[in-house]
Amino acid sequence: QVQLVQSGAEVKKPGASVKVSCKTSGYTFSVYYMHWVRQAPGQGLEWMGWIHPNSGATNYAPNFQGRVTLTRDTSTNTVYMELNRLKSDDAAVYYCVRENWYFDFWGRGTLVTVSS
Protein backbone atom coordinates (compact mmCIF):
# COMPACT_ATOMS: atom_id res chain seq x y z
CA GLN A 1 0.00 0.00 0.00
CA VAL A 2 1.14 3.56 -0.65
CA GLN A 3 2.87 5.14 2.33
CA LEU A 4 4.39 8.58 2.78
CA VAL A 5 6.30 8.71 6.07
CA GLN A 6 7.46 12.14 7.12
CA SER A 7 10.19 13.11 9.56
CA GLY A 8 9.44 14.30 13.05
CA ALA A 9 8.57 17.68 14.47
CA GLU A 10 11.17 20.44 14.38
CA VAL A 11 11.79 23.54 16.50
CA LYS A 12 13.84 26.24 14.80
CA LYS A 13 14.91 29.79 15.52
CA PRO A 14 14.04 32.66 13.19
CA GLY A 15 16.56 32.86 10.37
CA ALA A 16 17.41 29.17 10.53
CA SER A 17 16.65 26.46 7.95
CA VAL A 18 14.58 23.30 8.23
CA LYS A 19 14.71 20.17 6.10
CA VAL A 20 11.76 17.79 6.15
CA SER A 21 11.86 14.33 4.64
CA CYS A 22 9.12 12.20 3.11
CA LYS A 23 10.00 8.54 2.63
CA THR A 24 7.78 6.75 0.17
CA SER A 25 6.89 3.11 -0.35
CA GLY A 26 4.27 0.93 -1.99
CA TYR A 27 4.47 2.40 -5.47
CA THR A 28 6.90 3.28 -8.26
CA PHE A 29 8.65 6.34 -6.89
CA SER A 30 9.80 7.74 -10.22
CA VAL A 31 6.37 7.99 -11.81
CA TYR A 32 4.41 10.43 -9.68
CA TYR A 33 4.96 14.11 -8.93
CA MET A 34 5.38 14.91 -5.25
CA HIS A 35 4.01 18.18 -3.94
CA TRP A 36 4.43 20.01 -0.66
CA VAL A 37 1.55 21.81 1.03
CA ARG A 38 1.63 23.62 4.34
CA GLN A 39 -1.02 24.58 6.87
CA ALA A 40 -0.49 27.24 9.52
CA PRO A 41 -2.32 26.71 12.82
CA GLY A 42 -6.05 27.11 12.32
CA GLN A 43 -5.55 28.18 8.71
CA GLY A 44 -6.10 26.75 5.24
CA LEU A 45 -3.90 24.85 2.81
CA GLU A 46 -1.07 26.54 0.93
CA TRP A 47 0.73 24.92 -2.01
CA MET A 48 4.52 25.27 -1.98
CA GLY A 49 5.80 23.40 -5.01
CA TRP A 50 6.44 20.08 -6.69
CA ILE A 51 9.28 17.83 -7.69
CA HIS A 52 9.32 15.12 -10.30
CA PRO A 53 11.24 12.25 -8.70
CA ASN A 54 12.52 10.88 -12.01
CA SER A 55 14.07 14.01 -13.49
CA GLY A 56 14.42 16.10 -10.34
CA ALA A 57 12.60 18.95 -12.07
CA THR A 58 10.95 21.38 -9.69
CA ASN A 59 8.39 24.14 -9.68
CA TYR A 60 7.89 26.51 -6.77
CA ALA A 61 5.08 28.79 -5.72
CA PRO A 62 6.02 32.46 -6.14
CA ASN A 63 5.56 33.03 -2.39
CA PHE A 64 8.41 30.60 -1.68
CA GLN A 65 10.67 31.14 -4.67
CA GLY A 66 14.25 31.57 -3.50
CA ARG A 67 13.57 30.18 -0.02
CA VAL A 68 12.44 26.63 -0.68
CA THR A 69 14.32 23.75 -2.27
CA LEU A 70 12.83 20.38 -3.13
CA THR A 71 15.17 17.45 -3.71
CA ARG A 72 14.92 13.70 -3.94
CA ASP A 73 17.02 10.62 -3.31
CA THR A 74 16.11 7.89 -5.75
CA SER A 75 18.15 5.31 -3.85
CA THR A 76 15.86 5.61 -0.82
CA ASN A 77 12.67 6.81 -2.54
CA THR A 78 12.68 9.90 -0.37
CA VAL A 79 11.85 13.51 -1.14
CA TYR A 80 13.00 16.49 0.89
CA MET A 81 11.73 20.01 1.46
CA GLU A 82 14.18 22.60 2.77
CA LEU A 83 12.94 26.04 3.78
CA ASN A 84 15.49 28.75 4.53
CA ARG A 85 15.44 32.03 6.43
CA LEU A 86 12.58 30.91 8.62
CA LYS A 87 10.16 33.51 9.94
CA SER A 88 7.57 33.22 12.68
CA ASP A 89 4.79 32.85 10.13
CA ASP A 90 6.49 29.77 8.66
CA ALA A 91 5.27 27.89 11.71
CA ALA A 92 2.98 25.26 10.23
CA VAL A 93 2.37 21.61 9.48
CA TYR A 94 4.13 20.66 6.26
CA TYR A 95 2.69 17.85 4.15
CA CYS A 96 4.11 15.88 1.26
CA VAL A 97 1.40 14.86 -1.19
CA ARG A 98 1.51 12.48 -4.12
CA GLU A 99 -0.18 13.59 -7.30
CA ASN A 100 -1.78 11.00 -9.57
CA TRP A 101 -3.51 13.61 -11.71
CA TYR A 102 -5.08 14.65 -8.40
CA PHE A 103 -3.71 14.68 -4.83
CA ASP A 104 -4.40 11.10 -3.81
CA PHE A 105 -2.06 10.36 -0.88
CA TRP A 106 -0.87 12.67 1.88
CA GLY A 107 1.81 12.24 4.48
CA ARG A 108 0.75 12.71 8.08
CA GLY A 109 2.51 16.05 8.25
CA THR A 110 5.52 17.51 10.03
CA LEU A 111 5.04 20.29 12.56
CA VAL A 112 7.61 23.06 12.29
CA THR A 113 7.72 25.51 15.17
CA VAL A 114 9.64 28.77 14.76
CA SER A 115 10.51 30.42 18.02
CA SER A 116 13.35 32.44 19.45
Added chain:
Amino acid sequence: DIVMTQSPDSLAVSLGERATINCKSSQSIVHSSNNKNSLSWFQQKPGQPPKVLIYWASTRESGVPDRFSGSGSGTDFTLTISSLQAEDVAVYYCQQYSNLPRTFGQGTRVEIK
Protein backbone atom coordinates in the same frame (compact mmCIF):
# COMPACT_ATOMS: atom_id res chain seq x y z
CA ASP B 1 -3.30 32.36 -10.21
CA ILE B 2 -6.70 30.69 -10.13
CA VAL B 3 -8.62 31.82 -7.06
CA MET B 4 -10.95 29.27 -5.48
CA THR B 5 -13.78 30.72 -3.39
CA GLN B 6 -15.95 28.52 -1.19
CA SER B 7 -19.32 29.32 0.33
CA PRO B 8 -20.41 29.31 3.02
CA ASP B 9 -17.46 29.55 5.42
CA SER B 10 -19.36 27.42 7.92
CA LEU B 11 -22.48 25.34 7.93
CA ALA B 12 -24.57 23.72 10.67
CA VAL B 13 -26.84 20.89 9.55
CA SER B 14 -29.03 18.47 11.49
CA LEU B 15 -28.12 14.81 11.48
CA GLY B 16 -29.61 13.11 8.43
CA GLU B 17 -30.13 16.36 6.58
CA ARG B 18 -28.38 17.54 3.40
CA ALA B 19 -25.26 19.69 3.44
CA THR B 20 -24.20 21.65 0.36
CA ILE B 21 -20.89 23.42 -0.15
CA ASN B 22 -20.14 25.57 -3.16
CA CYS B 23 -16.82 26.31 -4.81
CA LYS B 24 -16.22 28.88 -7.54
CA SER B 25 -13.03 29.17 -9.56
CA SER B 26 -11.88 32.50 -11.01
CA GLN B 27 -11.43 30.87 -14.43
CA SER B 28 -12.17 27.60 -16.18
CA ILE B 29 -10.36 24.60 -14.70
CA VAL B 30 -10.89 22.22 -17.57
CA HIS B 31 -7.74 20.12 -17.96
CA SER B 32 -6.18 20.66 -21.38
CA SER B 33 -5.25 17.01 -21.83
CA ASN B 34 -8.63 15.37 -21.26
CA ASN B 35 -11.32 18.09 -21.13
CA LYS B 36 -12.26 17.12 -17.58
CA ASN B 37 -12.88 19.57 -14.76
CA SER B 38 -9.77 19.44 -12.57
CA LEU B 39 -11.49 19.87 -9.21
CA SER B 40 -11.03 17.86 -6.03
CA TRP B 41 -12.81 17.95 -2.70
CA PHE B 42 -11.02 17.10 0.54
CA GLN B 43 -12.23 16.42 4.06
CA GLN B 44 -9.97 17.32 6.97
CA LYS B 45 -10.60 16.33 10.58
CA PRO B 46 -8.61 17.81 13.48
CA GLY B 47 -5.05 16.52 13.71
CA GLN B 48 -5.30 14.65 10.41
CA PRO B 49 -4.14 15.35 6.88
CA PRO B 50 -6.76 16.12 4.26
CA LYS B 51 -8.43 13.13 2.66
CA VAL B 52 -9.61 13.18 -0.94
CA LEU B 53 -13.33 12.57 -1.38
CA ILE B 54 -13.98 13.59 -4.98
CA TYR B 55 -11.78 14.20 -8.03
CA TRP B 56 -12.49 15.25 -11.62
CA ALA B 57 -15.34 17.22 -9.97
CA SER B 58 -17.64 14.22 -9.63
CA THR B 59 -15.66 10.97 -9.31
CA ARG B 60 -15.84 9.51 -5.82
CA GLU B 61 -12.56 8.18 -4.43
CA SER B 62 -12.53 4.47 -3.60
CA GLY B 63 -13.94 3.83 -0.14
CA VAL B 64 -15.74 7.15 0.18
CA PRO B 65 -19.38 6.71 1.26
CA ASP B 66 -21.90 7.36 -1.48
CA ARG B 67 -23.60 10.07 0.56
CA PHE B 68 -20.78 12.30 -0.73
CA SER B 69 -21.24 13.56 -4.28
CA GLY B 70 -19.68 16.24 -6.45
CA SER B 71 -21.15 18.16 -9.33
CA GLY B 72 -20.59 21.17 -11.50
CA SER B 73 -18.49 22.26 -14.43
CA GLY B 74 -16.71 25.29 -15.83
CA THR B 75 -16.27 27.54 -12.81
CA ASP B 76 -19.02 26.45 -10.41
CA PHE B 77 -18.87 23.28 -8.36
CA THR B 78 -20.76 21.71 -5.48
CA LEU B 79 -20.07 19.09 -2.83
CA THR B 80 -23.20 17.51 -1.40
CA ILE B 81 -23.48 15.33 1.68
CA SER B 82 -26.90 13.79 1.20
CA SER B 83 -27.51 12.70 4.80
CA LEU B 84 -25.11 14.18 7.34
CA GLN B 85 -23.57 11.77 9.82
CA ALA B 86 -21.76 12.64 13.04
CA GLU B 87 -18.46 11.50 11.54
CA ASP B 88 -18.79 14.05 8.73
CA VAL B 89 -18.00 16.95 11.07
CA ALA B 90 -14.87 18.39 9.48
CA VAL B 91 -13.49 21.17 7.32
CA TYR B 92 -13.95 20.68 3.57
CA TYR B 93 -11.70 22.15 0.89
CA CYS B 94 -11.95 22.36 -2.86
CA GLN B 95 -8.79 22.47 -4.97
CA GLN B 96 -8.00 22.96 -8.64
CA TYR B 97 -5.26 20.97 -10.35
CA SER B 98 -5.52 22.26 -13.91
CA ASN B 99 -2.92 25.01 -13.45
CA LEU B 100 0.10 25.93 -11.42
CA PRO B 101 0.12 27.07 -8.72
CA ARG B 102 -2.27 24.51 -7.32
CA THR B 103 -4.81 26.46 -5.28
CA PHE B 104 -7.34 25.64 -2.59
CA GLY B 105 -10.53 27.20 -1.39
CA GLN B 106 -10.44 28.74 2.07
CA GLY B 107 -12.37 25.84 3.61
CA THR B 108 -15.91 25.27 4.88
CA ARG B 109 -16.49 24.05 8.43
CA VAL B 110 -19.41 21.62 8.76
CA GLU B 111 -20.99 21.12 12.17
CA ILE B 112 -24.05 19.42 13.62
CA LYS B 113 -27.02 21.65 14.37
